[in-house]
Amino acid sequence: MAERTMTKKERREAARAARLEAQKRARRKRLIRSWGIPLAVIAAIALVAFITTMGDDGGPEVGEVEVSGPARQAALETGEPFPEFSATELEGGEVSWAPGGPSLIAIWAPWCPICQEEIPMIDGLAPDFPEVEMVTVATAVDDRPGPTVSGFAEDEGLSLPIALDDEAGTLARAMGIRGFPTVYLVDAEGAVVAAAEGQVGEEALREALDQLTAG
Amino acid sequence: MAVATMRAQGRVLRLLHLASRLALGGLLLWAGLAKVGDLQGMTLSIDSYQILPEWSVRPLAAALPWIEVALGAFLVLGLFVRFSAVASGVLLVGFLIGMAQAKARGLAIDCGCFGAGGPGEGVSWFDILRDVALIGVAGLVLLLPRDPWGLDARMDRLQHGEET
Numbered sequence: 549m550a551e552r553t554m555t556k557k558e559r560r561e562a563a564r565a566a567r568l569e570a571q572k573r574a575r576r577k578r579l580i581r582s583w584g585i586p587l588a589v590i591a592a593i594a595l596v597a598f599i600t601t602m603g604d605d606g607g608p609e610v611g612e613v614e615v616s617g618p619a620r621q622a623a624l625e626t627g628e629p630f631p632e633f634s635a636t637e638l639e640g641g642e643v644s645w646a647p648g649g650p651s652l653i654a655i656w657a658p659w660c661p662i663c664q665e666e667i668p669m670i671d672g673l674a675p676d677f678p679e680v681e682m683v684t685v686a687t688a689v690d691d692r693p694g695p696t697v698s699g700f701a702e703d704e705g706l707s708l709p710i711a712l713d714d715e716a717g718t719l720a721r722a723m724g725i726r727g728f729p730t731v732y733l734v735d736a737e738g739a740v741v742a743a744a745e746g747q748v749g750e751e752a753l754r755e756a757l758d759q760l761t762a763g
Numbered sequence: 764m765a766v767a768t769m770r771a772q773g774r775v776l777r778l779l780h781l782a783s784r785l786a787l788g789g790l791l792l793w794a795g796l797a798k799v800g801d802l803q804g805m806t807l808s809i810d811s812y813q814i815l816p817e818w819s820v821r822p823l824a825a826a827l828p829w830i831e832v833a834l835g836a837f838l839v840l841g842l843f844v845r846f847s848a849v850a851s852g853v854l855l856v857g858f859l860i861g862m863a864q865a866k867a868r869g870l871a872i873d874c875g876c877f878g879a880g881g882p883g884e885g886v887s888w889f890d891i892l893r894d895v896a897l898i899g900v901a902g903l904v905l906l907l908p909r910d911p912w913g914l915d916a917r918m919d920r921l922q923h924g925e926e927t
Binding site: 692 | 802806817824825833843846
């Protein structure tokens with residue numbers, strides 16, 4: 549009789565233990581479903597973002613440069629000769645500038661918000677002024693986070709030659725750059741006609757280019 | 764009578780839960796979708812707050828809009844609601860810290876809350892108060908009794924049905 553009672557008790561305890569185990573399993577399942585899955589989704593998004601942007605930097609986009617003038621503290625003034633220069637071109641090869649015709653030289657950095665508006669605008673103006681030699685100089689590329697020069701050029705479909713400054717910013721320093729973008733208009737003799745720092749705007753630039761080509 | 768009152772209260776709380784999760788989810792979806800695909804803008808926006816190390820800015824710029832979209836979608840669908848409420852709250856507290864320090868330092872930046880930021884007139888008190896209000900909404904989603912119209916509730920009902 550005592551043996552039968554024990555067996556019943558044991559059975560009850562076994563059933564209770566099984567119930568508790570099943571509840572524990574269900575709780576664990578619910579926890580994984582409610583917290584584990586969404587956490588994994590968020591972690592996967594973060595991981596993909598990290599991996600894709602890691603390769604995006606593509607190393608420093610700098611070139612080898614030569615420039616005829618020394619480093620200077622202030623922007624070139626009207627009438628001063630613009631320094632001749634040569635540098636690695638973004639697509640490979642070399643880009644150089646020397647006096648020979650009216651020119652526009654725009655110095656910019658890919659992370660600078662105003663440059664991101666102005667450089668595509670200047671690029672769009674080029675077909676309207678075929679007699680003006682236009683060159684842009686990308687510098688200070690790694691000073692702040694932002695798009696790469698090649699990524700930006702590709703996104704915006706830039707067609708003007710892009711000279712890559714070196715890591716020391718030799719071109720920018722020889723051109724007296726204090727802010728981005730800086731746009732110089734240079735006459736056929738190589739003298740600075742106008743210089744503008746920051747936002748110029750399409751209308752004003754068109755007018756200045758008209759004057760440059762008329763002179 | 765008391766049972767009827769309690770039932771009515773429960774129904775109101777569940778409706779409030781539904782409204783809170785839809786409002787928070789909708790806003791996160793909107794904010795995320797407005798920024799997805801604009802890596803340049805997001806990079807400038809995050810960098811303009813000047814609090815994060817440089818190496819972290821681009822990965823965060825790429826991830827943040829998608830995280831907002833994912834959390835927004837979860838909340839609108841009523842899926843993983845408690846997790847999404849906590850994660851949204853953490854995200855919003857992070858935004859609040861960023862905006863408060865930008866305001867305190869007088870940084871002339873746009874909040875970049877619903878699109879690319881960068882240079883601007885400065886973070887406004889409205890931006891900060893809206894963020895605080897959204898943290899409150901996330902709290903409501905977390906603490907109120909769950910509404911029965913989300914996928915979580917449906918999945919639970921299905922599972923319960925299978926078990927019984």
